[in-house]
Amino acid sequence: MRKTTLLAAAALLGSRGLTLAQNTPDENNPNVDAPFVRNIRADRPGQTITAQVLRPGRFQLETGFQHHAGGIGPAQNLSAATLRIGFFNSMELRVSQPYFHNGPSRVTETGRVDSSGWAPVVVGAKFMLSPNYDTRTQVAILVESAVPGTGSQGLRDTKWGPGGRLLVSEQLGERYGLEANFGFSQRGITAKDMSKGQFLGTLALNGPISDKTGFFVEAYGYGRAALSTGTTAGLYFRPIPEVRVDVTAGQGVSGLAAGTTTVGAGLTLKMGK
Template sequence: MRKTTLLAAAALLSVPGLTLAQNTAEENNPNTDAPFVRNIRADRPGQTITAQVLQPGRVQLETGFQRQFGGAGLAQSQSAGTLRVGFFNSMELRVTQGYLHNGPTVLTEAGNVVAKGYAPVVVGTKLMLSPNYDTRTQVAILVEAAVPNTGSAGLRSSTWAPGGRLLVSEQIGERFGLEANFGFSQRGLTAKDISNGQFLGTLALNGPLTDKTGFFVEAYGGGRSNLSTGTTTGLYWRPIPQMRVDVTAGQAISGLAAGTSTVGAGLTFKVGR
């Protein structure tokens, strides 16, 4: 009897599909090692934010500098940094803060103040809607808000400034990617603030030129009654897998900023998978 039981158990375990150690859905995904999902991807440059959500335990720091000139406005320089942390439940936590090196004079409760210094801190999260981290079509939701009473005088706000975006990324081949953003943001939480909120739409294509270099090109439009449009293009270089350097140039085509040009550079580091 004992011998019969052992033979039956061995036969059962040998049947395909009934083995005790089965691959997970991620392990069965043929796209897991595609360069598009494995290479470092940044939420910069330009207006487009990638649909990629960092895996748990991964940390990514993205920094950049941009110079804006031409057009009807004052020439300005600004820096920004974003810290992204992969969390559990297909979620990514984010903190962003910018620094304006110079700006126009604005009227505040304390009198005239030059709008320069630290911008308000923006906190947010990305929530992955895709079935796994390496799928060819990636979809995520970004929710973020500028925190009230943070930043330098002339730049801070006394109320929350929320915003949200639908992020969609489509892999083309093994290395190219098409990214799209559809978003809305407002300054404040009242019905009036909603009616004055701004829409944003972007479409970007990125891909490789060599094993370590690539390109980025983007078109965007935003606003409400008066649409502002523009383009951004750039090149990036990955000297090592954990670091990416990019340079960019942009041009506002229509709207209040028409004729304004931008040039910039950025650096991205990652730690973890």
């Protein structure tokens, strides 16, 4: 009898251990259904890029239009699209390309753009450093570069334009979140190019207003010897879980961006699981 009891207890304990061993990180994570990690999080609008890395097999297309007025030079119109692809090993691949609708010139943090048309294609990847996709504190590294020889004749470059960012996200409660970026970019890959590179820092807060609407506010600064700063704010609407529409407005505060007003709108589409 004692032997039978011991065997039965061992079988139960072994079965329980096997069941726990088969649980996935998602099943053991109490934050997996939090709206902050389940709702669409776009790498637009504004300067801040989210620390979220898309799961394998998920695609996200983010498009937008911006109008810049005031500050240095004439008013400008800009469109951009970014395709994000969730890959294996906690990695996300991405490709983007802006389009300048009118010229002749526009001053940016990386120099003067002297034409209208397609800007160079930018390719990159995000690498997740967090323990899982749904942790309350998310950390990732973004590396990307403009590809030489791409874009319209007046905008293309002959050199790679590498850049990198540390992306940090902190969930506040179940729905709100802080996003911060710390980055550096340059035009070219030599030491001389590095000495002319630009630093970037951003801090953004986003969260819900209702079940389908929310807000976004951001402060940013970029530059090297002299700092340019600005702010961005916006509202977004999710008619269905896979679609997000946003409208934004921004104001340059100091540096090259001083006096520049930006208004825009965008659309984000999520595909896959």
